[in-house]
Amino acid sequence: MNDSLKHLFSIANKEKRTIIGLMSGTSLDGLDIALCEFTGHGTQTQLTLREFTTMPYDTTFKQEVKAIFSKRQVDLEKVCLMNAYIGSFHAELINQCLQQWGVNAVDVDIIASHGQTIYHAPASLHGIEGMPNATLQIGDGDHIAVKTGIITLSDFRQKHIAAGGEGAPLAVYGDYLLFSEKGQNRIMLNIGGIANFTFLPGDLDTTRIFSTDVGPGNTLMDAYVQSRFPSKFFDADSEIAKKGTYNHKLLNALLDHPFFEQGFPKTTGPELFNLAYLEQAQHKAEATQLSPEDVMATLNRFSAAGISDALSRTLKGEKFEVFMSGGGMHNPLLIQNLQELIPGLSVRDTAELGVSPDAKEAVLFATLANECLVGKRIDFGPGQTRVPSVHMGKISLPE
Numbered sequence: 001m002n003d004s005l006k007h008l009f010s011i012a013n014k015e016k017r018t019i020i021g022l023m024s025g026t027s028l029d030g031l032d033i034a035l036c037e038f039t040g041h042g043t044q045t046q047l048t049l050r051e052f053t054t055m056p057y058d059t060t061f062k063q064e065v066k067a068i069f070s071k072r073q074v075d076l077e078k079v080c081l082m083n084a085y086i087g088s089f090h091a092e093l094i095n096q097c098l099q100q101w102g103v104n105a106v107d108v109d110i111i112a113s114h115g116q117t118i119y120h121a122p123a124s125l126h127g128i129e130g131m132p133n134a135t136l137q138i139g140d141g142d143h144i145a146v147k148t149g150i151i152t153l154s155d156f157r158q159k160h161i162a163a164g165g166e167g168a169p170l171a172v173y174g175d176y177l178l179f180s181e182k183g184q185n186r187i188m189l190n191i192g193g194i195a196n197f198t199f200l201p202g203d204l205d206t207t208r209i210f211s212t213d214v215g216p217g218n219t220l221m222d223a224y225v226q227s228r229f230p231s232k233f234f235d236a237d238s239e240i241a242k243k244g245t246y247n248h249k250l251l252n253a254l255l256d257h258p259f260f261e262q263g264f265p266k267t268t269g270p271e272l273f274n275l276a277y278l279e280q281a282q283h284k285a286e287a288t289q290l291s292p293e294d295v296m297a298t299l300n301r302f303s304a305a306g307i308s309d310a311l312s313r314t315l316k317g318e319k320f321e322v323f324m325s326g327g328g329m330h331n332p333l334l335i336q337n338l339q340e341l342i343p344g345l346s347v348r349d350t351a352e353l354g355v356s357p358d359a360k361e362a363v364l365f366a367t368l369a370n371e372c373l374v375g376k377r378i379d380f381g382p383g384q385t386r387v388p389s390v391h392m393g394k395i396s397l398p399e
C-alpha cells in the first residue's frame with residue numbers, strides 16, 4: 001500500500017486525532033487557524049480547541065482576491081494563478097503559525113481547509129434554467145499538503161451539492177455534533193459576511209434540524225464603509241452607524257426581495273447582497289441623498305431585521321437560547337438592534353460551550369474532516385432532505 005495511504009489509515013484508527021481547521025471567510029479579514037484535538041466521532045465527538053489564531057491578510061492580498069471575488073466576469077488567468085497562489089500562501093501561514101505555537105508538523109494528523117470562496121451560485125440565485133447549484137472555493141489542497149507535509153482535506157462544499165444540497169451552510173453538521181443539548185432549543189447564530197443560523201431543537205428530533213443563511217451579516221456594511229471611507233475596512237464598534245439614524249423607507253426597500261420569502265434552508269452571498277443591491281433599494285425608496293451615517297445605520301438595522309425575521313419564522317413562539325459567533329457579534333449597534341427586534345434575547349456566545357466564537361467556523365471544518373476519516377454517515381432521519389447525509393472533503397497527500 002502507498003505509504004501515505006497507510007499513514008492515513010493509521011490516523012483514522014487513532015484514539016485521538018490532532019486536526020487543524022482553516023477558514024478564509026467572505027470578509028477577507030484573514031485566515032482562521034484552529035488546532036483541534038478530537039476523540040470519538042458522531043454524537044460522541046469530544047473536541048478540545050488547543051490553539052486559535054487569525055493570520056491577517058495584508059492589503060495587497062485582499063486586493064488580489066477582490067479582483068476575482070463574487071464577480072460574474074473576471075480574468076480567467078487570474079483565477080488560475082490565485083488557485084495555486086492561495087494554496088501556497090495558506091501553507092506558509094500554517095507553517096508560521098505552527099512555529100508560533102511551538103507545534104511540530106509531524107504532530108498534526110490532518111489539515112482541513114475550506115479555501116477561499118470566490119463565487120457562490122445556488123440555482124435560486126443564478127436562475128439559469130437547467131444549471132445546477134454551484135459554488136467555487138479556491139486555494140488547492142495539494143499545495144497545502146506538499147508545503148506543510150500534512151495530509152490535507154479540502155473543497156468540502158462540492159459533495160454537499162452533489163448530494164442534493166446548496167453547498168452551504170455546512171455549519172449544521174458541526175453544530176449538531178458539538179452543541180446539541182437535550183431540553184434546550186438552541187440557535188447557533190453566526191454573523192459573518194453572511195448571517196446564518198442552525199436550529200437545534202431541544203427534543204433532539206434530527207428531522208427538524210437545519211441551518212440556513214438569512215441575509216447579510218457584515219458584507220453590505222463592509223462594502224459600503226470601504227467605498228465611502230477608503231481608510232477603513234469595516235465600521236469598528238459601529239462608530240459610523242451610531243452617528244446616523246435608520247431610514248424606514250430604505251429599510252423596507254432593502255427587505256423587499258424574494259430571498260426573504262424563500263423557505264429554509266437557503267443560501268446566498270455577496271453575489272446578491274452588494275453595493276448594486278443597495279443602490280437599487282436607494283432609488284426605489286427615493287433615498288439617494290441620505291448621509292453615509294444614515295445609510296450605515298440602515299444597513300446595520302437591515303442585517304438585524306433579516307436575522308430576527310428568520311428566527312421568528314423558525315421558532316414560532318417556542319422558547320430558545322441563542323449562541324453567537326462570527327465578527328458581527330463585535331458590532332455593538334447590531335447587537336442592540338437584535339435586542340430591540342428579538343424581545344428577551346440574551347447575548348451568549350459559543351465560548352460558553354468551549355469554542356471561541358471567532359474560531360467556530362475553522363473548528364467546523366476540522367470536525368467535518370474528523371467525520372470524513374472516522375465517522376459513519378450522519379443520518380438526519382426519515383424525510384429529512386434538508387441536510388444530506390454525506391462525508392465531505394477531498395484528500396491531498398503530501399508525497
Ligand SMILES: Nc1ncnc2c1ncn2[C@@H]1O[C@H](COP(=O)(O)OP(=O)(O)OP(=O)(O)O)[C@@H](O)[C@H]1O
Pocket residue numbers: 024025026027028029190191192193194218222233234235236237238325326327328330331332361
Ligand atoms: N469591533 C467590531 N465592530 C464592528 N464590526 C466588527 C468588529 N469586529 C469584527 N467586525 C466585523 O466582522 C467581520 C469579520 O467577521 P468574520 O471573521 O466572522 O467573517 P468571515 O468569517 O470572513 O465571514 P463568513 O462567515 O461570511 O465567511 C469584519 O469584516 C467586520 O465587519
Ligand SMILES: CC(=O)N[C@H]1[C@@H]2OC[C@@H](O2)[C@@H](O)[C@@H]1O[C@H](C)C(=O)O
Pocket residue numbers: 025026117120135167168169170171172192193194195196213267268269361364
Ligand atoms: C459559500 C460560502 O463560503 N458560504 C459561507 C459564507 O459565510 C457565512 C455563510 O456564507 C455560510 O453559508 C458559509 O460558511 C459557513 C462556514 C457554512 O457553510 O456554514
